[in-house]
Amino acid sequence: xxxxxxxxxxxxxxxxxxxxxxxxxxxxxxxxxxxxxxxxxxxxxxxxxxxxxxxxxxxxxxxxxxxxxxxxxxxxxxxxxxxxxxxxxxxxxxxxxxxxxxxxxxxxxxxxxxxxxxxxxxxxxxxxxxxxxxxxxxxxxxxxxxxxxxxxxxxxxxxxxxxxxxxxxxxxxxxxxxxxxxxxxxxxxxxxxxxxxxxxxxxxxxxxxxxxxxxxxxxxxxxxxxxxxxxxxxxxxxxxxxxxxxxx
Numbered sequence: 001x002x003x004x005x006x007x008x009x010x011x012x013x014x015x016x017x018x019x020x021x022x023x024x025x026x027x028x029x030x031x032x033x034x035x036x037x038x039x040x041x042x043x044x045x046x047x048x049x050x051x052x053x054x055x056x057x058x059x060x061x062x063x064x065x066x067x068x069x070x071x072x073x074x075x076x077x078x079x080x081x082x083x084x085x086x087x088x089x090x091x092x093x094x095x096x097x098x099x100x101x102x103x104x105x106x107x108x109x110x111x112x113x114x115x116x117x118x119x120x121x122x123x124x125x126x127x128x129x130x131x132x133x134x135x136x137x138x139x140x141x142x143x144x145x146x147x148x149x150x151x152x153x154x155x156x157x158x159x160x161x162x163x164x165x166x167x168x169x170x171x172x173x174x175x176x177x178x179x180x181x182x183x184x185x186x187x188x189x190x191x192x193x194x195x196x197x198x199x200x201x202x203x204x205x206x207x208x209x210x211x212x213x214x215x216x217x218x219x220x221x222x223x224x225x226x227x228x229x230x231x232x233x234x235x236x237x238x239x240x241x242x243x244x245x246x247x248x
Contacts, residue, residue: 047116048160051213053098054220055153056166056205058091058127059181059189062135066142085138089130090181093205096125096223101231105212116214118162121230123153123207125223131200149195151205152179154187154220160212166190167206 068083100121106114132144151168155161158177166173168190179187192198219228 048157048211048213050156050216050218051119051160051211052156052218052220053123053153053211054184054222055093055187056096056123056125056151056207057093057222058129058203059150059152060089060091060129060135060146060199061148061150062087062089062144062146064137064139064142064144066139087136089135091127091129093125093127093223094225096123096221096226098123098219098228098230100229102217103232114214116212117217119209119211119213119217119230121209123209124205126202126204128202129199135199146196146199149192149198150180150189151192151203152181152184152187152189153207154179154184155211156186157213158186158188161188162210162212164188164207164209164211166208168192169204 064085064087066083098121100119103118103120105116105118129149132146135144137144151166151173164175166175166188173190173192175188175190177188179185179189192203219226221228
């Protein structure tokens with residue numbers, strides 16, 4: 001009987017010790033995961049977060065002009081005033097091609113190895129701006145004046161931009177920060193010269209950029225025909241995206 005009780009208490013004590021050890025290991029693992037997340041966020045704060053590209057796309061700002069005639073119940077003219085309404089139209093590209101390479105850019109915080117990346121590539125494509133008669137309006141008898149045409153590229157975290165250059169119809173074009181569109185958020189934009197003459201004409205663009213980021217890289221396929229060719233080193237893992245040296 002005493003031998004049985006001794007074995008029982010010994011096994012029970014071992015089970016309690018194993019449970020305690022399991023909780024301790026779980027706490028250590030949870031602590032390591034939390035510290036790794038802190039290290040990852042520290043790298044992202046100093047470099048850039050995950051990156052998502054959208055565009056280039058064209059934005060047309062124009063004004064509709066018309067005469068609004070108001071008569072009373074007897075048909076007498078009460079008001080004959082000139083009216084105007086502002087409009088913004090977004091034009092998506094017909095073709096868009098991304099070519100480039102993703103280079104592994106490792107960073108360290110203490111014992112933690114955090115992968116970042118550098119995208120070196122180009123976005124090239126074309127679009128056709130609608131003619132004046134194709135621009136949406138509220139009055140069919142209205143006249144249209146175009147105030148401005150912009151090319152816009154949305155970049156989720158522009159802190160990662162190391163270089164960005166734009167050519168429109170083979171001519172270098174100055175870029176400015178921001179998209180000036182609430183729905184797109186961060187990015188860059190370029191005002192295209194001689195906006196009044198652009199409606200109805202095709203436009204070619206080529207954007208060269210170097211963009212750093214962490215975790216993930218994404219591209220939104222806005223064009224009617226979108227192609228992405230990305231080459232990578234081996235081994236390369238940026239977040240959950242890994243390459244085999246042939247492309248992504």
